[in-house]
Amino acid sequence: MTQDSARIAPEPLPPGTMVDGYRIVSKIGAGGFGVVYRAISPTGQEVAVKEYLPGALARREGVNGAVTVAPEKNALYRMGMRCFLEEGRALAQISHPSVVNVLNFLHANDTVYLVMNYLEGASLQEFIMTAVGLKNPKVFRESTIRSLFDEVLGGLRVVHQHTMLHLDIKPANIFITEEDRAVLIDFGAARNVLHNDGKYLQPMFTPGFSGPEMRQKGSAIGPWTDIYAIGACIFSCMKGHPPPDTAVQDGAVRLRQYLQELRAVYSDSLVDLVADCMAITPTRRPHSVYALQKMLAPHEFVMEDSPPPPPPPQVANPWSERIKAFSKRLA
Numbered sequence: 232m233t234q235d236s237a238r239i240a241p242e243p244l245p246p247g248t249m250v251d252g253y254r255i256v257s258k259i260g261a262g263g264f265g266v267v268y269r270a271i272s273p274t275g276q277e278v279a280v281k282e283y284l285p286g287a288l289a290r291r292e293g294v295n296g297a298v299t300v301a302p303e304k305n306a307l308y309r310m311g312m313r314c315f316l317e318e319g320r321a322l323a324q325i326s327h328p329s330v331v332n333v334l335n336f337l338h339a340n341d342t343v344y345l346v347m348n349y350l351e352g353a354s355l356q357e358f359i360m361t362a363v364g365l366k367n368p369k370v371f372r373e374s375t376i377r378s379l380f381d382e383v384l385g386g387l388r389v390v391h392q393h394t395m396l397h398l399d400i401k402p403a404n405i406f407i408t409e410e411d412r413a414v415l416i417d418f419g420a421a422r423n424v425l426h427n428d429g430k431y432l433q434p435m436f437t438p439g440f441s442g443p444e445m446r447q448k449g450s451a452i453g454p455w456t457d458i459y460a461i462g463a464c465i466f467s468c469m470k471g472h473p474p475p476d477t478a479v480q481d482g483a484v485r486l487r488q489y490l491q492e493l494r495a496v497y498s499d500s501l502v503d504l505v506a507d508c509m510a511i512t513p514t515r516r517p518h519s520v521y522a523l524q525k526m527l528a529p530h531e532f533v534m535e536d537s538p539p540p541p542p543p544p545q546v547a548n549p550w551s552e553r554i555k556a557f558s559k560r561l562a
C-alpha cells in the first residue's frame with residue numbers, strides 16, 4: 232500500500248441507497264477500513280451499518296454502489312473481508328450493554344456490511360475535548376473516571392471471555408450514549424488471536440494507546456495489550472491528551488514525568504493503576520480485566536476531589552451526571 236493510495240478516502244454510498252433492504256440515511260464516520268452509515272432497517276429500526284471498504288485496496292466507481300478492487304490487491308482485500316466478517320460473527324455472540332450490539336451481516340456490492348444498534352451520543356474523545364475546554368483543575372473527577380472505566384471493563388471482560396481482543400481501545404472508540412452508558416465500539420482491528428495458531432494479520436496500532444508489543448516482532452499480543460490501552464485511556468481522562476508513545480525513545484521517561492505531575496491532582500492509587508497498566512513489560516500489568524476492576528473499585532480510594540463537593544448523586548451512575556453537565560455547558 233502506498234501512502235498516497237492509503238490517503239484517498241473511499242466514496243460513501245449516497246443517501247437513499249438500498250443495501251439488502253436497509254436504506255442508507257447518511258454517513259456518520261469513515262476510517263481506513265470502511266464507512267459507517269446511519270440507516271433504516273426493513274422493519275423501520277434505526278441502525279448503524281459499517282461497510283468494509285479499505286481505501287488503500289478498493290474504490291467505489293460509478294453510480295451502482297459496486298466496489299472495485301485492482302487484481303493485484305484482490306487477495307489482501309478478500310483476506311481483510313474474511314477478518315471483518317469473522318470479527319463481526321464473534322461480536323454477534325456477545326450481548327453486553329457495554330459492547331456494541333451486532334444485529335446482522337449483509338453481502339452486497341462485492342463487499343460486506345455489519346448492522347449494529349444505532350447509538351445516540353458522542354465518543355469519550357469528544358467528552359474529553361469538552362472537559363479540557365472547561366479548564367478545570369481536573370479534566371474528569373476521579374470518581375467519574377473510576378465508574379466510567381468500571382463500566383468499560385465490564386464489557387471488555389466479556390470480550391476477553393469470548394477469546395476476542397479489541398486491540399484498538401482509545402477514547403474515540405468508547406461511545407457514551409444519551410442514556411449515559413459507556414459502549415465499546417469499532418472492533419475493526421480485533422483479531423480472534425487467543426485461539427489462533429499465530430497466522431494473523433498484524434493489527435493496526437494507534438500510538439500512545441498501543442502497548443510496545445504491538446510493534447515488536449515476536450512479542451505476544453493478548454488481553455494485556457487491551458489493558459495497556461485502558462491505562463492510556465484513563466491517562467487521557469486525567470491529562471486531557473493521549474499519553475506519550477512508550478515504544479519510542481524517551482516515551483517511557485516522559486510518561487513517568489506526567490504521572491508524577493498527576494500525583495498532585497489524583498490519588499496515588501489511580502496514578503499507580505495507570506502506571507501498572509502501561510508497564511512496558513506485559514507481565515507487570517494487572518493480570519486480567521477482573522483484577523483491574525478490583526483495583527479500580529471506588530472503595531479502594533479516599534474521596535479527595537476538590538471542594539466544593541457536588542451534592543451526592545441520586546443515580547446509580549454518578550459519572551453520568553458529570554457527562555450530562557458537560558453537555559449542558561456545551562449547548
Ligand SMILES: Nc1ncnc2c1ncn2[C@@H]1O[C@H](COP(=O)(O)OP(=O)(O)OP(=O)(O)O)[C@@H](O)[C@H]1O
Nearest residue numbers: 259260261262263264267279347348349350417419
Ligand atoms: N453503532 C453505532 N451507532 C452510532 N454511531 C456509531 C456506531 N458505530 C460507529 N459510530 C460512529 O461512527 C464513527 C466511526 O466508527 P468506528 O469507530 O466503528 O469506525 P472507524 O474508526 O471509522 O473505523 P476503522 O478504525 O475500522 O477504520 C464513530 O466514531 C461513531 O461516531
Ligand SMILES: [Mg+2]
Nearest residue numbers: 262403404417
Ligand atoms: Mg473508530
